[in-house]
Amino acid sequence: EPEVTQTPSHQVTQMGQEVILRCVPISNHLYFYWYRQILGQKVEFLVSFYNNEISEKSEIFDDQFSVERPDGSNFTLKIRSTKLEDSAMYFCASRRQGPLRGYTFGSGTRLTVV
Amino acid sequence: AQSVTQLDSHVSVSEGTPVLLRCNYSSSYSPSLFWYVQHPNKGLQLLLKYTSAATLVKGINGFEAEFKKSETSFHLTKPSAHMSDAAEYFCAGNGGSQGNLIFGKGTKLSVKP
Numbered sequence: 001e002p003e004v005t006q007t008p009s010h011q012v013t014q015m016g017q018e019v020i021l022r023c024v025p026i027s028n029h030l031y032f033y034w035y036r037q038i039l040g041q042k043v044e045f046l047v048s049f050y051n052n053e054i055s056e057k058s059e060i061f062d063d064q065f066s067v068e069r070p071d072g073s074n075f076t077l078k079i080r081s082t083k084l085e086d087s088a089m090y091f092c093a094s095r096r097q098g099p100l101r102g103y104t105f106g107s108g109t110r111l112t113v114v
Numbered sequence: 115a116q117s118v119t120q121l122d123s124h125v126s127v128s129e130g131t132p133v134l135l136r137c138n139y140s141s142s143y144s145p146s147l148f149w150y151v152q153h154p155n156k157g158l159q160l161l162l163k164y165t166s167a168a169t170l171v172k173g174i175n176g177f178e179a180e181f182k183k184s185e186t187s188f189h190l191t192k193p194s195a196h197m198s199d200a201a202e203y204f205c206a207g208n209g210g211s212q213g214n215l216i217f218g219k220g221t222k223l224s225v226k227p
Contacts, residue, residue, distance in 0.1 A: 031212070031213055033213070033214060033215075035215075041219070042204070042217045042218060042219045042220055043158070043204060043206075043215075043217040045209060045214040045215065045216070048210075048212040048213060048214050050212065055212040056210055056211075056212040056214055058214075091157065091158060095213060099146065099165055100146050100163070100165060100208060100213055103148070103160070103163075103213070103215075104160070105150075105157055105158040105159075105160075106157060107156060107157030108156075108157045108158075110155075
């Protein structure tokens, strides 16, 4: 069964450093998402990406965040200058065209900012 | 769905007894609703989804959920709990035109021997 692959599984970074979280969505999927889950809290939507541009973003997704699909297979989330409160599990997801078809989440990247 | 509410933060059952995890939603349109399971330090695994077809949805591992529009509910059930069912369960609904999902706060299911 096709999977959404996220790397690394765990990243530790110092406050103020830039991090890039990587995702390889399922190959025939057209919509891509990033979500965040702070420890012990619910999963929150960050951003959606379609047709090589951001299609929707939440208020969490401020100027510190950016997304990119640099080569047609990878989908990245960059945090420019990490803060302690960015520590969370970050999930990538992708889906096919149509009403929420094939919505698949990756296994997540646990980001720890120290 | 504009909002998704999971009514119980923690549910504890004995092995072999039924499981009921409650989820209510609010939506001004016909919602799509999902149940995901998350085992410790793992990702989100889809259990089942409702997308305006049959109101009783069967999922993996013996779970099922019933969409009840009159009650704005999508409760998750399983006839007989197994120890391996112990995990966090999230209800989610479609939150916007681009397919972003809105999640409930989660219900932690404990299964006692």
